[in-house]
Each structure stands twice: as structure tokens, then as C-alpha cells.
Amino acid sequence: MAAQQDDFHRFTGTAGYIASAPLVDAVNCSVALERPLLIKGEPGTGKTLLARHVAEGLGMPMLSWHIKSTSKAADGLYVYDTVQRLNDSRFGGGDVSDIRRYIKLGPLGEAFAATTRHVLLIDEVDKADLEFPNDLLRELDEMRFTVIETGDEIAAKERPVVIITSNNEKELPDAFLRRCIFHYIEFPDAQLMKKIVAVHHPNLDAALLDQVLIKFYWLREQSELRKKPSTSELIDWISALLRAGITHEQLAAHIPFIGALLKKEQDAEALIRFDQKSGRYPTDWKELGPRYNQ
Amino acid sequence: MFLDLFYGLRDEGIPVALQEWMTLLEAVKRGMHGSSLLRFYHLARACLVKSETFYDAYDRVFARVFKGVEGRFDDVTDEVLEWLAEPKNFPNLTPEELAALERLSSDELMRRFLETLAEQSERHDGGDKWVGTGGRSPYGHGGQHPTGIRVGGPGRSRSAMKVAEDRKFRDYRTDVAMDVRQMRVALKRLRQLTRSGLATELDLDETIDETCRNAGEIEMVFRPPKKNDIRLLLLMDVGGTMDPYYEPMSQLLTALHDERGLREFRPYYFHNCIYDHVYSRARLTRADAVPTGELLRSLDERWKLLIVGDAAMHPSELLEGHGGINPHNTSPTPGITWLQRLAGHFARAVWINPDAQPLWDHTYTTRLVQRLFPMFHLSVDGLASAVQALVGARV
Numbered sequence: 127m128a129a130q131q132d133d134f135h136r137f138t139g140t141a142g143y144i145a146s147a148p149l150v151d152a153v154n155c156s157v158a159l160e161r162p163l164l165i166k167g168e169p170g171t172g173k174t175l176l177a178r179h180v181a182e183g184l185g186m187p188m189l190s191w192h193i194k195s196t197s198k199a200a201d202g203l204y205v206y207d208t209v210q211r212l213n214d215s216r217f218g219g220g221d222v223s224d225i226r227r228y229i230k231l232g233p234l235g236e237a238f239a240a241t242t243r244h245v246l247l248i249d250e251v252d253k254a255d256l257e258f259p260n261d262l263l264r265e266l267d268e269m270r271f272t273v274i275e276t277g278d279e280i281a282a283k284e285r286p287v288v289i290i291t292s293n294n295e296k297e298l299p300d301a302f303l304r305r306c307i308f309h310y311i312e313f314p315d316a317q318l319m320k321k322i323v324a325v326h327h328p329n330l331d332a333a334l335l336d337q338v339l340i341k342f343y344w345l346r347e348q349s350e351l352r353k354k355p356s357t358s359e360l361i362d363w364i365s366a367l368l369r370a371g372i373t374h375e376q377l378a379a380h381i382p383f384i385g386a387l388l389k390k391e392q393d394a395e396a397l398i399r400f401d402q403k404s405g406r407y408p409t410d411w412k413e414l415g416p417r418y419n420q
Numbered sequence: 421m422f423l424d425l426f427y428g429l430r431d432e433g434i435p436v437a438l439q440e441w442m443t444l445l446e447a448v449k450r451g452m453h454g455s456s457l458l459r460f461y462h463l464a465r466a467c468l469v470k471s472e473t474f475y476d477a478y479d480r481v482f483a484r485v486f487k488g489v490e491g492r493f494d495d496v497t498d499e500v501l502e503w504l505a506e507p508k509n510f511p512n513l514t515p516e517e518l519a520a521l522e523r524l525s526s527d528e529l530m531r532r533f534l535e536t537l538a539e540q541s542e543r544h545d546g547g548d549k550w551v552g553t554g555g556r557s558p559y560g561h562g563g564q565h566p567t568g569i570r571v572g573g574p575g576r577s578r579s580a581m582k583v584a585e586d587r588k589f590r591d592y593r594t595d596v597a598m599d600v601r602q603m604r605v606a607l608k609r610l611r612q613l614t615r616s617g618l619a620t621e622l623d624l625d626e627t628i629d630e631t632c633r634n635a636g637e638i639e640m641v642f643r644p645p646k647k648n649d650i651r652l653l654l655l656m657d658v659g660g661t662m663d664p665y666y667e668p669m670s671q672l673l674t675a676l677h678d679e680r681g682l683r684e685f686r687p688y689y690f691h692n693c694i695y696d697h698v699y700s701r702a703r704l705t706r707a708d709a710v711p712t713g714e715l716l717r718s719l720d721e722r723w724k725l726l727i728v729g730d731a732a733m734h735p736s737e738l739l740e741g742h743g744g745i746n747p748h749n750t751s752p753t754p755g756i757t758w759l760q761r762l763a764g765h766f767a768r769a770v771w772i773n774p775d776a777q778p779l780w781d782h783t784y785t786t787r788l789v790q791r792l793f794p795m796f797h798l799s800v801d802g803l804a805s806a807v808q809a810l811v812g813a814r815v
Contacts, residue, residue, distance in 0.1 A: 148462040155447055155466055166472060208624060212631065216638055256608075296608045303470035304439045310472035350667070352674065 143172065143179035144321045152309035153180055159307065162248075162266055162288035164298075167311030170356025173291040176311075177247035180289060187240075189286075190247040191233035197254045199261030202234035203271050203280075225275050234262075235280055238269060243284035252295040259302035267305060314357065316343060316411075316418060326361045327368065334374040337409065338364060341381055343418065344408050345388075350396060355387040362386050378409045425464070428481035434474045443467045457486065473800075603675035606803040610724075611681055612811055614649040621645045650811065651684040652676070653719060653766075657729025658689050658702045665774040668798055669728065672772075684723075688715070692733045693755035694762065695744045712758055716765050724810045725762060725769035728798070731789040732775065738785045756788065763792045770806045774798040 137153045139145040145153070153176075156163035165173045181188035191202050207228045215222045231239060237246040251259055265271050266288060270281035290306065292298060314322060316339050323335060338360075346354045355363075363386040372382060381387075381397070388394045411418050429436045444467040447453070453460035461482060469478045619642040626641035633639075654676060656669065676685060688698035688710060697709040737743045738759075741752045751758075763769055771793035773780065780786045780795065789795070794809050796802040 147459075148466070151452070151459060151462050152466040155452055155463060158450060158452065159443065159446060161443065164470070208628065209622075212628070212638060216636065294602075294605060296605060300435060304437050306470065307443070307466045308470045309466055310475065352671075 137180055137183045140179045140183045142182075142325060143175060144318065144325060145176070145179075146312075146314075146318065149176075149309055149311065152307055156289075156307040157184070157287050160285045162290050162306045164251075164290045164292060164303070164306035164308045165311060166292045166294055166308070168313055168354070168356055169293060170358040171311040171313060172357065173293075173311060174247065174249055177245055177249075177289040177291075180287065181245035184245065184287070186243050186245045186287065188245045188247060189233045189237050190249060192249045193251055193253045193258070195253055195255075197258065199258055199265075202232040202248075202262070203265060204232055204235045204273055205230045206273075206275050226278075229273055229276065231280075234265065235271070237286040238271070238280050238282040240286075241283055244286045246286040246288050248288065248290045250293055251290050252292045252298065256296055256299070260299050263301060263305065313346075319357070319360070322357060323361065323364065327364055330364065330368075331374065334367070334372075334377065336411075337374040337377040338367065340408055340411060340414065341377065342387070343414060345381075345397075347414065351388070351393050352390045353388070353393060359387050359389075379407065381407065424485045425481065428485055429468060429478065432474075432477040432481055434469060434477055434481075436468050440468050440470075602800045603672055603803060604678060606800050607675055607679050607807060608681075609804065609807045610650055610652070610679065610811060611648040612650055613646040615644045615646055616649070617644045617647065619644050648681040648683055650682050651719070651723045652682055652686070653715065653723050653725050654685070654687040655694060655698060655725070655727045655729075655762075656687060656689050656702075657692065657727075658704070659691050661692075661730050661732055662774070665730075665798070668774060672728065672798070672803075686719075690729075691744075692729075693737050693744070694727075694758045695751035695755055696753060696758070697751075712762075716761060719766075721765060721767045723766055725766040726772065726806070726810070727762075727769070727793065728772045728774070730773055730775045731771065731780075731786040731795070732783040733785050735784055738788060756792075759789065759792050768810045769793055770809050771795045772798050772802065772806055 137150060137157065139150060153163060155161075165176060167173055177190070178188060206225075207230060211222055211225075211228045214220050221227065233246060234248075237244045269285050270279060272279045319339060320335065323330065323339075342355065342360050342363075345351070363383060366383040366386050367377070370382070376382075380401070384394055384397055388397060408414055426436060426441055444464055447463055447467060448460075453463050464482075465475070465478055469475060621643055623641045623643040626643070627639065630639040630641050631637065656673070658669075662669065673687065676682075676687070679685070688700060689702045689704060690698050691704055694712060696712055698712055698715065699705070699708040700710055701708040738755045741754050743754055744751055771789060773786070773795050774797075775786075777797050780790065786795075794806075796806040796809070
């Protein structure tokens with residue numbers, strides 16, 4: 127029992143990644159129950175980074191499988207390079223009778239074949255075809271598959287920790303969802319955001335940070351925005367502010383380097399119009415509404 | 421009480437299956453809830469709820485089911501015990517599921533559950549498990565129960581309750597709000613893949629077949645790649661009663677324009693009802709007018725018709741000749757006839773209504789339009805159903 131408990135508390139976040147308590151629980155739950163962990167969340171909330179830091183935190187090697195719109199489930203297991211074999215048979219390039227030479231394991235296949243436990247990241251699973259996740263069901267459940275061409279069975283000696291990220295571009299099939307542990311990374315609140323910023327910009331002036339975050343959350347509250355700025359954009363923006371030596375007084379009345387935060391033309395234009403109409407930006411948390419003043 | 425959670429979630433339309441329930445039991449069996457209601461709240465959510473759009477419903481159910489639990493965790497275990505003792509009460513189980521459930525519901529699980537709870541209550545005095553700071557002060561910290569004896573003492577339970585009652589995921593519900601991104605997700609299903617066009621993709625199977633037939637001499641065979649074959653005609657009501665819906669409508673347009681998968685997409689505008697002309701731009705001037713009959717002639721019935729509008733107008737605008745309220749738009753044919761023609765011409769047509777569904781039946785013209793077109797609400801769920809009606813199998 128004690129071992130199981132220890133097992134469960136393995137991942138606690140790393141120095142470079144601030145994870146909320148529910149996220150830590152979800153990761154550990156997925157590690158202990160050996161079920162894939164499905165991570166969703168707004169772009170720029172650190173979904174992909176999570177896998178790297180779970181691997182680091184648990185001391186496991188990591189394999190990534192970045193999904194593209196053309197990805198097929200079978201590619202993750204193995205690829206049988208028929209064209210190469212066809213070519214070799216025609217022009218005599220090596221032993222064609224050994225099919226194994228032409229079987230190349232994909233990331234999923236490699237994770238199964240490995241002798242140590244790996245962290246496997248399946249990144250942006252929603253990029254692929256709608257049926258893609260369904261094609262992986264059996265392999266993720268049983269952690270084994272057969273290479274049809276050779277009849278070899280590849281079974282996981284150590285079930286990998288599977289972390290799947292989704293940007294929510296497509297709905298995922300129910301059967302797939304049922305097998306996953308799910309966690310939605312909420313957009314960090316100001317408290318957590320301060321910690322996150324501290325990881326990237328450790329010596330930031332507190333008054334400046336306050337102004338930065340007030341502006342940032344105020345922008346996010348504007349419902350007309352077509353694309354809300356995300357954490358990674360905030361980090362970039364702060365870098366720009368620091369390079370330019372902007373002080374918190376300067377930031378109070380004006381939002382410089384807006385291009386770092388707003389990536390849609392209409393959004394940037396709307397803000398410029400607001401600026402020109404001598405719109406006043408909030409400078410205090412109190413102006414942001416009850417959610418920020420608890 | 422636990423069963424209440426399960427059925428409560430199902431009643432709210434969250435698709436929780438037995439498989440997920442078993443995952444949760446397995447997790448509880450391993451003590452992952454750490455005997456804290458807050459962690460149980462997160463654990464159960466991770467295991468049972470698979471979309472952030474259901475987080476709000478989960479919060480509501482959780483708050484309802486576990487309301488007043490503080491300080492009487494004994495009841496929880498009693499009910500679990502009761503339920504576990506009689507898994508046969510669980511309806512719709514296959515024999516395998518029942519067997520698996522019985523394996524899980526061994527006394528061992530029960531003991532474990534009670535054990536962790538008891539363990540926690542003892543440790544809570546020292547407080548090395550709960551919130552860390554509590555341990556340093558024997559008199560409690562930050563509103564913790566001062567003696568800190570009972571499992572699920574008020575401090576702890578309330579925090580889970582508070583999280584649930586906060587309902588901060590309200591914005592993620594798909595039946596109310598939506599943004600461009602969510603609309604794009606809903607529109608993703610708007611597709612029908614066919615092979616047509618230039619043969620640019622290597623057809624491996626055919627290549628191998630042909631090469632064998634060619635006695636080993638390599639013969640490449642190409643085929644056209646799969647492409648979306650959807651052509652979409654959008655007719656959008658603008659102005660007047662539609663003005664309050666400017667934001668969702670412009671978002672819908674953005675989403676549709678972003679949808680590069682469509683083979684062809686043509687948006688037109690109208691005001692209140694469709695007559696002999698629709699307009700290629702939203703300002704509806706005579707210069708932008710396109711004869712509706714022209715659309716019927718040039719677009720074949722495979723085009724999908726999507727009409728967006730509130731369908732609420734004066735009955736004469738729909739039913740009488742010369743009913744249009746634009747002065748230059750006085751079609752002798754009543755609007756309803758044009759709508760009938762459109763509905764009859766296209767094999768698949770749907771109507772999206774931004775008004776809330778309960779309002780539809782209060783408006784005479786909306787009721788009439790509903791007889792011609794299947795009507796859906798302008799929300800993520802409604803949009804998804806509309807797309808289903810456009811491309812899905814006929815029911």
C-alpha cells in the first residue's frame with residue numbers, strides 16, 4: 127500500500143514548470159492507473175511543455191509524436207517502407223528477403239519496444255483525421271500490436287506514460303475519451319500567473335508586474351477580441367518591455383508593443399481606436415471586477 | 421450518495437459510462453483521493469468528465485450531491501458500503517461488467533476506503549497531509565477545524581464545495597456561449613470526402629499490383645487525393661431584429677470563412693425574409709442584388725443551404741405579395757413561396773435561429789418557417805446538430 131501511495135505522489139512539478147494541484151493529481155492518477163492522460167486547454171497554457179517536465183520529474187526518457195493533418199494511426203506503430211524495398215529489388219540494394227529491414231518503428235512502437243518506461247507525448251491529436259484516435263484504441267489499451275508483414279508481436283514491457291494534448295480543433299470520439307484521464311488546463315489566475323512569470327523573469331519589479339498583469343487580464347476580459355492573448359504571449363511581451371526599459375508609470379496609461387499580445391489585425395485595430403479615443407486603461411486590480419479581488 | 425453523483429451527471433447529459441466509473445473506483449481504491457473531498461472532486465472530474473464544456477454541469481451536480489457532507493463523511497462510507505454490497509442494483513450491466521464490479525467491490529476496497537479516511541483523521545491532528553501549514557499550529561490554521569479530528573472536517577469539505585459552487589467553468593458551456601474557435605470545431609464536421617481532381621497521390625497498393633503484373637518492372641500508379649466536397653450556400657438575415665446578434669453572427673461568418681476545407685462557400689444577405697433578390701453584401705443596396713432565381717438555377721441540389729435568421733417578422737412580410745419592407749424590393753411573390761422554392765430545391769437545408777428556442781413558438785412566422793426548414797439554435801450544440809442535419813445520414 128505504501129508503495130502505491132509513493133507511486134502516486136511521484137510527479138510534483140519541476141523548477142521550470144508550475145503545475146496546479148489538480149493537474150499534478152491528474153498526472154499521477156494517469157501514471158498510476160496506466161491510462162493515457164488527455165490534456166486540453168487554451169493555446170499557450172503549456173500543454174506540450176507538461177510532457178517534457180513530467181519526463182524530467184519522473185526521470186524517464188521521452189518520445190514525441192507530433193500529429194499532422196496527414197498522420198495515420200499506423201504511422202505511430204511502424205512504417206513498412208515498401209517503396210524502398212521495391213526499389214532495392216529492382217536495383218539490387220541489399221537483402222530484399224528480410225522484410226524486417228524495411229520495418230521502421232514509429233514513436234508508439236519505440237515506446238513499446240523500449241526496455242525502460244518512457245513518457246510518450248502524442249501532441250495535438252486533434253490535428254489528424256476524425257477517426258485517428260479510434261484507430262489507436264486497441265494499441266493504447268493493450269499496449270501491444272503485431273507487425274502484420276512479419277508476424278512479430280511488439281508488446282510493451284513497461285507501459286509508457288502516455289500524454290495526449292488537444293487544441294480542441296475537433297471533437298474526439300467518445301470511445302477514445304472513455305479510456306483517458308482528462309484534465310483541462312484552466313487559464314492561470316493572477317496568483318498562479320505571478321509564479322509562472324517568476325520562472326521566466328525572476329527579477330521582475332513587483333510594481334511593473336502588477337501593471338503588466340492588470341493590462342493583460344483586462345485585455346483578456348474584452349469579449350470583442352477574436353484571439354485572446356495567452357501565457358506564452360505574456361512572457362514574450364514582458365521580455366519586450368524589459369528590453370525597452372518600460373517602467374510601470376509608462377505602462378499605466380499606455381500599452382506598448384501591442385503586436386506581441388494581439389495577433390489578429392482587427393483586434394490590434396480595435397485597441398488602437400480605443401487608444402485614440404483617449405480610452406482609459408485600468409491601473410488597479412479593483413477596476414477589473416470581483417473575480418480579481420477575492 | 422456516490423450513485424447520486426453518477427446518475428446526477430448522467431441526468432445533466434454528461435456521457436459518463438461505467439468504464440469511467442470503474443476507473444474512478446480503481447483510483448479511490450488506491451487512495452488517490454487522499455481522503456480529501458477537494459482532491460476527490462478533482463479526481464472524480466479527471467476520471468468522469470471528458471470535456472471542459474461539462475465542467476459546469478459537474479460543478480452543479482457535485483455541489484448538489486455533496487452539499488452538507490461536511491462533518492458527516494461516515495454517511496458517505498455507509499452509502500458506498502451499501503451500494504457495493506449490492507452491485508446488482510446497478511441496472512444495464514453485462515455479466516462481464518458485473519463480474520469486474522464484484523472484483524472491485526471486495527471488502528478490501530471498502531476497508532481501504534475507510535482506512536484512508538481514518539488515517540487521515542488521525543494525521544490531521546499533526547496535519548502533515550492537509551495544507552501543510554496546518555501542521556505547524558496545533559490550533560488549526562486558516563479556518564481549519566480547530567481540533568481537526570473528524571475526517572472531512574468543515575474546512576476541507578467547504579473548500580471542495582466552494583470550488584464547485586464557484587462555477588467558474590460556466591463560460592465553457594456549449595449550450596450558451598461560444599467563440600469563433602468553438603464554432604470552427606462545430607463546423608469541422610461539415611465535410612464529405614471524395615476523390616476528384618488531379619492524380620497526385622501515390623497509390624501504393626495499385627503500384628505494387630501493377631508492378632507485379634509488369635513482371636517486377638516498377639509501374640507507379642497515382643490517384644487524386646481525398647478532398648472535401650461540400651459546397652455551402654449561406655443566406656444571412658441582417659439588420660432590424662438581428663442587430664442584437666451582431667457579435668455571434670460576425671463570429672459565425674469569420675468561422676465559415678476560416679473553414680478552408682469547404683470546396684465552395686457563398687454568403688448572401690437578406691433582410692427579414694427572402695424574396696426575388698438576395699444581396700452579396702450586408703448593406704443590401706440594389707448594386708449588390710443577385711436574383712434568388714439565379715441561385716436556384718446555377719447551384720444544383722447538392723449545395724448545402726444554411727439560412728441564419730430569427731424568422732420573426734410581420735405575417736404580411738412572409739405571406740403576402742409585395743410584402744418586403746425594402747422600397748425597391750417589392751416582389752409580387754410572397755416570401756413564403758421563395759422559402760418553399762429554396763427548401764424544395766436543395767436536398768439539405770437548415771435554418772439557424774439566434775433567438776432562444778423557447779421563443780420560437782411564440783412567433784407565428786417562426787412556426788411557419790419551422791415547417792419548411794429544420795431549425796437549430798445558434799449555439800455550439802445547435803450548430804453541431806445543424807451540421808449533422810446537413811451532412812449526416814438521413815434519419
